Amino acid sequence: KALGGDYTFDKLIFDGRKFIPLPSLHQVLALRLVAGFSSSNLIDLDLDGEKFKLGGNYSADNLTNTDVNTFSLRGYKPATLEGNNLLLTSLEYRFPLANIEHGLKLDPFSIFLERLSGTFFVDIGNAWESVGKSINITNEEDEIHSIWQNFKSSIGVELKADFNYKYDSPFTLRLGAAKALSDPKGYDIYITLGSSF
Numbered sequence: 001k002a003l004g005g006d007y008t009f010d011k012l013i014f015d016g017r018k019f020i021p022l023p024s025l026h027q028v029l030a031l032r033l034v035a036g037f038s039s040s041n042l043i044d045l046d047l048d049g050e051k052f053k054l055g056g057n058y059s060a061d062n063l064t065n066t067d068v069n070t071f072s073l074r075g076y077k078p079a080t081l082e083g084n085n086l087l088l089t090s091l092e093y094r095f096p097l098a099n100i101e102h103g104l105k106l107d108p109f110s111i112f113l114e115r116l117s118g119t120f121f122v123d124i125g126n127a128w129e130s131v132g133k134s135i136n137i138t139n140e141e142d143e144i145h146s147i148w149q150n151f152k153s154s155i156g157v158e159l160k161a162d163f164n165y166k167y168d169s170p171f172t173l174r175l176g177a178a179k180a181l182s183d184p185k186g187y188d189i190y191i192t193l194g195s196s197f
Contacts, residue, residue: 010039011050013068013086015060017197028094032197034071034125036086054088054127054152055080057176059194072196073125075154075178075188081127087151088125090197094118097159112164119158121196123178126151152182160195 013036020029036052053070056078060071071088073080097116104111128147156178164170172195178188 010037011068012037024095026096028092030090030092030094030197032088032090034086034088036068038084048082051082051084052086052127053079053082054086054125057174057178057188057190057192057196059174059192060197071125071127073123073152073154074121074156074176074190074196075123075180075186076152076184077188080184081125081150081152083128084130086125086127088123090121090123092119092121092196110166112167114162114164114170117160117162119160119196120156121158121178122153122155124151124153152180154178154180154182158196 014034016033018031020031021027022029038050038052050069055073055076056070057074058070058072070078071086072090073088095118097118099115100113101115102113104113126147128150156176158174158176161173161175162170163173171193173191173193174195175191176189178190180186180188
């Protein structure tokens with residue numbers, strides 16, 4: 001409100017990433033943990049746009065371009081889960097397939113395909129509302145049990161192609177297939193720009 005806003009709320013996000021090289025050449029185990037908390041008055045203020053949304057396939061190449069509201073849970077539709085709390089973890093096994101290093105002439109563009117790599121992944125996450133007076137949960141144990149029951153998980157595979165446009169503008173194209181292991185179960189095939197994280 002000091003800067004002329006109409007609403008006051010708090011939002012905290014932790015986004016941790018760890019890349020562990022494996023003994024085999026150029027293979028990596030990639031881990032990501034995201035935890036988020038927003039003050040529960042988001043619900044009272046009807047600020048749905050500020051809630052965390054979980055589901056879909058988005059890129060989070062680096063922390064500077066990470067959306068602070070929308071997070072991937074591959075295999076599920078965008079915003080399958082939403083709330084003022086968020087917990088998400090991803091585990092990826094990344095491995096090289098081929099170093100192509102070949103130019104593609106697509107007039108008037110010149111694109112250079114550098115390499116192909118693969119990924120096997122597991123995603124687990126949940127977004128939920130803080131228990132307020134309007135929710136009928138009798139005690140803290142019931143609340144925790146309810147939160148853990150609603151976690152969603154998925155597995156899948158991705159093919160990643162690393163390109164370079166005019167030799168100085170790199171970009172990544174991902175083709176993926178994911179299977180949702182929790183309700184609503186289903187499959188998702190997608191193509192997107194950028195790395196998962």
